[in-house]
Amino acid sequence: MAGWKLYEALNWASSFLKEHKRDQNAGEILLMHVMKMDRAKLLANLRTDLSRKEQEQFVDWVHRHSEGVPVQYLVGSEEFFGRTFAVNKNVLIPRPETEELVYYALKRMSVLFDGKKGLTIADIGTGSGAIAVTVKLERSDCIVYGVDISRPSLDVAIQNGNRLGADVQWVEGDLLTPFIDKGIKLDVILSNPPYIPLAEKDLLADVVKDHEPELALFGGQDGLDLYRRFCTQLPLVLKEQALVGFEVGAGQGQVVADMLKKVFPKGDIQVVFDINGKDRMVFMERKNHQ
Numbered sequence: 333m334a335g336w337k338l339y340e341a342l343n344w345a346s347s348f349l350k351e352h353k354r355d356q357n358a359g360e361i362l363l364m365h366v367m368k369m370d371r372a373k374l375l376a377n378l379r380t381d382l383s384r385k386e387q388e389q390f391v392d393w394v395h396r397h398s399e400g401v402p403v404q405y406l407v408g409s410e411e412f413f414g415r416t417f418a419v420n421k422n423v424l425i426p427r428p429e430t431e432e433l434v435y436y437a438l439k440r441m442s443v444l445f446d447g448k449k450g451l452t453i454a455d456i457g458t459g460s461g462a463i464a465v466t467v468k469l470e471r472s473d474c475i476v477y478g479v480d481i482s483r484p485s486l487d488v489a490i491q492n493g494n495r496l497g498a499d500v501q502w503v504e505g506d507l508l509t510p511f512i513d514k515g516i517k518l519d520v521i522l523s524n525p526p527y528i529p530l531a532e533k534d535l536l537a538d539v540v541k542d543h544e545p546e547l548a549l550f551g552g553q554d555g556l557d558l559y560r561r562f563c564t565q566l567p568l569v570l571k572e573q574a575l576v577g578f579e580v581g582a583g584q585g586q587v588v589a590d591m592l593k594k595v596f597p598k599g600d601i602q603v604v605f606d607i608n609g610k611d612r613m614v615f616m617e618r619k620n621h622q
Contacts, residue, residue: 336387338363339378345394352398362393365407400538412462415469417492419460421543422484426462429612430524430579434466436604436613437522437577441471444575444617445519449473453520456507457481457558461489461500463522468498479503479510507558508565517571524579525558555581559588563595576616585611592616 336344345359364374366389367382382390393406404410404425409418412426413434419425445451454477455464464478478493478500480486486504493500503510511518530553533541552558559578566576580588585603592601592614599616606612 335384336382337378338367338374338380338382341382341387341390342378345390348394349398354398358397358403359394361403362397362406363390366390366393400542402543405543410460412460413466413470415466415496417460417462417465418488418495420488422482423460423488424524426460429606430462432606433522433524433577433579433613434463434470436615437520437575438467438470440575440577440615440617441520444573444619450475451519452517453477453522454479454508454511454518456521456523456562457525458489458502459485459524461492461498461502463524464489464500465493465496465498467522468493468500469496475501477501477503477511479505479507481506507561508569511569512565516569518569518574519571520575520577521566521570522577523558523562525562527555527558527579527581527584530555555584556587556591559591563591566592567595570618572618574618576618578614579612580614582610582612585614588614 341363342359345363346356349356349358360371360374364371366386367374369377396406397403402425404419405421408420409416410426411417413431417426441451451471451474453467453471453474455467456479458464458478458480461478464476468474468476476498478486478489480489481504483504486502490502493502508521562578570576576592578588589601589603592599596616596618599618601614601616603611604613604615
């Protein structure tokens with residue numbers, strides 16, 4: 333293998349990924365991680381030589397991405413809310429839509445609870461811990477739980493919490509059952525549950541369906557199984573004044589809102605659209621006992 337300069341490596345990756353119908357920009361991201369450079373430094377050093385080891389690593393990653401392995405799993409991380417989270421095949425890769433869920437939840441919390449400190453918050457189906465860790469770091473006064481049914485997922489979340497200095501209470505368990513069993517009442521419940529209908533599995537990109545954990549992707553035949561289960565459990569754990577925030581699949585917003593309305597007829601329920609104009613969030617504010 334002849335030695336490459338950085339620009340030669342980028343040119344090769346770009347044409348190779350294009351040929352395999354992948355995002356050509358992935359080559360730049362992978363090379364930044366191989367060289368341990370940010371984008372500005374990479375572009376300023378395009379005539380720098382790659383060592384043999386760096387070149388082999390880069391070629392391997394580009395080949396694996398061309399076969400469908402997500403870039404985030406290759407480099408082992410993804411950015412979320414301005415912080416770097418470790419990810420692997422046991423957790424869903426955090427998405428920008430989930431950042432919006434956290435952003436709007438934090439805004440609503442400050443208004444609904446009028447600056448009250450020490451709220452008890454749970455992130456259900458925490459995965460990489462992105463929601464739980466972010467909320468704890470943004471609201472250090474709060475008690476934050478991160479719950480997941482998958483032990484391998486929880487191990488990733490614990491790693492992220494420790495590395496980012498977030499004192500989250502991690503719980504292995506199924507949805508809200510750990511809180512019901514212990515009689516713990518919650519002020520805020522946030523969740524990005526699996527919501528893709530099984531019927532749509534074959535429509536997903538292979539980088540998603542062949543690599544991200546099915547447990548975190550699919551919510552039964554119509555994608556709504558987890559929301560149904562939430563609706564039976566929420567009345568058992570919510571305080572009289574409380575906030576619930578769900579991420580939903582595009583097109584599911586009103587259906588999930590209607591489910592919540594049946595359980596909390598006096599709740600203030602809103603479907604919120606994301607930056608791309610899709611119904612991606614449903615919030616329920618409970619202001620008095622229902």
